[in-house]
Amino acid sequence: MGDKRVQRHVLVTGGAGYIGSHVARLLIESGYDVTVIDLLREKGGTGNRWALPKGANFVHGDCGDPARLEELFGKPSSSSGRAGSAPREEKFDAVLHFAAFILVDESVREPARYYENNVVSSLRLFEAATLAGVPHIVFSSTAATYGEATSELIAEDSLQRPVNPYGASKLMVERMLSDLTTATATNFVGLRYFNPAGAHRSLEIGQARPSASHLVNVAAETAAGLRTKVMIFGDDYDTDDGTCLRDYIHIEDLAAAHLHALKYLEGGGASDFFNVGYGRPYSVREVIDSMKKVSGVDFPVETAPRRSGDPARLAANPEKIQRVLGWKPEHNSLDTICRSHFQWEKKRREEKL
Numbered sequence: 444m445g446d447k448r449v450q451r452h453v454l455v456t457g458g459a460g461y462i463g464s465h466v467a468r469l470l471i472e473s474g475y476d477v478t479v480i481d482l483l484r485e486k487g488g489t490g491n492r493w494a495l496p497k498g499a500n501f502v503h504g505d506c507g508d509p510a511r512l513e514e515l516f517g518k519p520s521s522s523s524g525r526a527g528s529a530p531r532e533e534k535f536d537a538v539l540h541f542a543a544f545i546l547v548d549e550s551v552r553e554p555a556r557y558y559e560n561n562v563v564s565s566l567r568l569f570e571a572a573t574l575a576g577v578p579h580i581v582f583s584s585t586a587a588t589y590g591e592a593t594s595e596l597i598a599e600d601s602l603q604r605p606v607n608p609y610g611a612s613k614l615m616v617e618r619m620l621s622d623l624t625t626a627t628a629t630n631f632v633g634l635r636y637f638n639p640a641g642a643h644r645s646l647e648i649g650q651a652r653p654s655a656s657h658l659v660n661v662a663a664e665t666a667a668g669l670r671t672k673v674m675i676f677g678d679d680y681d682t683d684d685g686t687c688l689r690d691y692i693h694i695e696d697l698a699a700a701h702l703h704a705l706k707y708l709e710g711g712g713a714s715d716f717f718n719v720g721y722g723r724p725y726s727v728r729e730v731i732d733s734m735k736k737v738s739g740v741d742f743p744v745e746t747a748p749r750r751s752g753d754p755a756r757l758a759a760n761p762e763k764i765q766r767v768l769g770w771k772p773e774h775n776s777l778d779t780i781c782r783s784h785f786q787w788e789k790k791r792r793e794e795k796l
């Protein structure tokens with residue numbers, strides 16, 4: 444036998460979106476063959492063709508569409524249909540599933556769309572992947588599955604009681620993933636992200652979705668002149684300055700967590716869920732102050748009533764991901780995150796991305 448290395452092939456759903464595009468790029472840089480499936484701007488999709496990494500194969504479509512799934516994974520054999528039957532030809536070594544709708548306020552207004560796209564599509568995707576014998580799945584979950592924090596730093600075994608349909612949809616997928624993979628040889632990691640922000644160091648990719656509502660994004664867009672003001676939704680929470688606390692994590696650290704998760708699974712790691720955060724929450728006002736400082740722009744800020752479905756405080760206990768996956772943050776500073784996001788928004792404005 445020669446020492447020819449077999450290149451591993453992974454499917455990245457939602458790889459034209461913010462987080463998926465960063466992870467897809469890192470996977471290609473790390474020697475993986477990557478196929479991305481994404482809706483781009485069809486059917487409520489938020490992906491950008493320019494965000495696709497060089498060298499990725501691209502399938503334009505819905506990752507919950509049975510016809511697309513058959514193209515990707517092959518036709519289920521007549522005798523199969525249930526886990527435990529002989530796997531078909533294994534085309535993918537892993538599926539990393541990012542594709543979803545992600546806005547909390549939208550999910551409160553349009554819950555059915557969220558359950559359809561986040562839960563039903565994931566079920567179809569995971570069923571196709573497990574029946575095809577895909578060995579590993581990495582799933583994008585969220586701190587929103589916890590709902591209101593029951594402790595200062597939330598550990599993975601904390602109570603999960605989501606307070607909005609977005610978080611509920613993700614919790615349902617966590618449960619489905621556990622059940623579907625228990626009956627098969629597939630192992631999985633579910634990563635519960637806290638608040639991703641910032642952009643790739645090259646400034647070639649970053650967050651660029653319509654009607655973004657995440658705070659760092661909104662503040663950076665405002666500092667870059669893409670919006671007129673930042674709204675604070677609620678300043679009467681039971682926190683030091685009355686505004687909500689969140690655990691912000693730099694997108695490059697988040698992308699690295701996926702690579703650690705995949706290596707862990709490839710090494711035979713047991714299926715599990717991990718928080719991805721730094722464990723140091725910042726208030727809305729602290730983020731605004733940091734953005735003003737790093738951008739040098741004193742933009743207008745207004746206060747409005749609370750939004751429904753916003754917990755007062757969410758911060759990760761990151762001990763488990765550091766211990767088990769060996770993940771170590773490299774960009775753990777609010778100013779670094781805000782600067783990175785601001786530089787990206789300035790570029791986005793100049794290049795009209």
Ligand SMILES: NC(=O)c1ccc[n+]([C@@H]2O[C@H](COP(=O)([O-])OP(=O)(O)OC[C@H]3O[C@@H](n4cnc5c(N)ncnc54)[C@H](O)[C@@H]3O)[C@@H](O)[C@H]2O)c1
Nearest residue numbers: 457459460461462481482488489490505506541542543585
């Ligand atoms: N951004 C955050 O703050 C955050 C926090 C926690 C968890 N997450 C999770 O991370 C994942 C990625 O989020 P993001 O911030 O990159 O969002 P995004 O909107 O930038 O990217 C989502 C991508 O998925 C695509 N997509 C959606 N539904 C699809 C479908 N059915 N088929 C194919 N493509 C589809 C969209 O077109 C888009 O490109 C999501 O699962 C989200 O729930 C995000």
